[in-house]
Amino acid sequence: MTRGTGLKQGDFRQNLDANISDKVKLTVTLNGSLKENHMMAGGNTTGGATGAISNVALYSAPYVRSEEELALTTPNLADRATVWTWVDDFEDLTKENSFRGSLDLSWKINNFLSYNLRSGGNISNEDRSRWYNITLYDGAMQNGYLTQAQMNRSNYSLENILQFNHAIKNLVDINATAGITYDAYSSLNSLTVGNTGKIEGKINCQIADIAGRVKDDLHVHELLTLRASSNISGNIFYKEIDIEKGAKVTGQLSML
Numbered sequence: 001m002t003r004g005t006g007l008k009q010g011d012f013r014q015n016l017d018a019n020i021s022d023k024v025k026l027t028v029t030l031n032g033s034l035k036e037n038h039m040m041a042g043g044n045t046t047g048g049a050t051g052a053i054s055n056v057a058l059y060s061a062p063y064v065r066s067e068e069e070l071a072l073t074t075p076n077l078a079d080r081a082t083v084w085t086w087v088d089d090f091e092d093l094t095k096e097n098s099f100r101g102s103l104d105l106s107w108k109i110n111n112f113l114s115y116n117l118r119s120g121g122n123i124s125n126e127d128r129s130r131w132y133n134i135t136l137y138d139g140a141m142q143n144g145y146l147t148q149a150q151m152n153r154s155n156y157s158l159e160n161i162l163q164f165n166h167a168i169k170n171l172v173d174i175n176a177t178a179g180i181t182y183d184a185y186s187s188l189n190s191l192t193v194g195n196t197g198k199i200e201g202k203i204n205c206q207i208a209d210i211a212g213r214v215k216d217d218l219h220v221h222e223l224l225t226l227r228a229s230s231n232i233s234g235n236i237f238y239k240e241i242d243i244e245k246g247a248k249v250t251g252q253l254s255m256l
Contacts, residue, residue: 023108032099036057038092089133098124112166113245126151136186148192158182186220215223 016028039126102120109115130151132139139145161179168174191209193199193214204219206242218224224238226248236250242250 007038010034025106027104028102030099030101034095035094035096037094037096049076084136089131089135089139091131093130094128096125096126097121112164114163114165116159116161116163118161119157121154121156123154124152149187150190152188153186155185156183217251219256 011031012034013031014029016026018026020026037040039118048062093148100120100122103109103118105117105220107115130147132144132145134140159179159181161177161204164174164176166174177243188207189205189207191203193206193212199213200215202219203214206220207224208218208220209225209227210218210232212229213231213233218232218236218238220236220238220241223240223242224236224248226232226241226243226247228244230244231248233250236253237256239255241253
């Protein structure tokens with residue numbers, strides 16, 4: 001086990017079935033979870049970009065190089081990083097909250113007519129922060145490197161259904177259904193790069209607030225904010241943009 005790592009999670013579930021009357025029945029289901037993922041991105045131990053820090057640290061620096069070994073090569077900061085450098089000088093914290101609920105109400109109005117109301121929803125929020133201290137290669141290049149990302153998702157649905165069923169002397173069945181359905185979906189992801197941060201690779205998100213360096217194209221589907229200290233090398237595609245005086249852009253700007 002690696003000091004300072006772990007996964008904390010709490011869940012709750014609630015089910016309710018009630019016969020309000022002989023003709024009305026109600027069913028309610030609620031469940032949710034709270035999770036804090038400390039330096040175990042993805043909640044697994046497979047290593048790599050989505051793995052636990054224990055595997056990443058051991059893979060990156062399995063042992064401490066001696067001064068004699070370093071003298072045989074041209075040492076850099078990555079050579080001097082150890083397992084404890086990752087454990088002590090790197091932070092990766094993810095917090096996730098989710099809530100789901102559903103409601104089903106049925107009402108038998110008479111022998112021919114019945115009404116059914118169904119509704120449900122799902123809300124999910126995820127915040128991730130990563131910090132590389134100057135003792136690590138990524139942090140040394142930027143005098144400390146901090147990134148923050150958020151992902152918020154939600155969806156709601158509502159169904160109103162009215163049904164008519166009638167049989168005439170066991171010869172003819174009359175069945176009719178009328179209803180109204182409403183669905184709503186929302187997804188929001190945002191990225192924040194500090195003034196000493198640097199990203200090499202494409203960015204595709206809804207909201208971005210950039211104060212550091214980005215080397216590649218940006219696709220921002222809502223609001224892009226470029227701070228005075230930002231330096232962008234790549235093409236920018238945006239819906240709305242706010243550029244502070246002093247921001248540097250090498251590339252084309254295009255509206256989505």
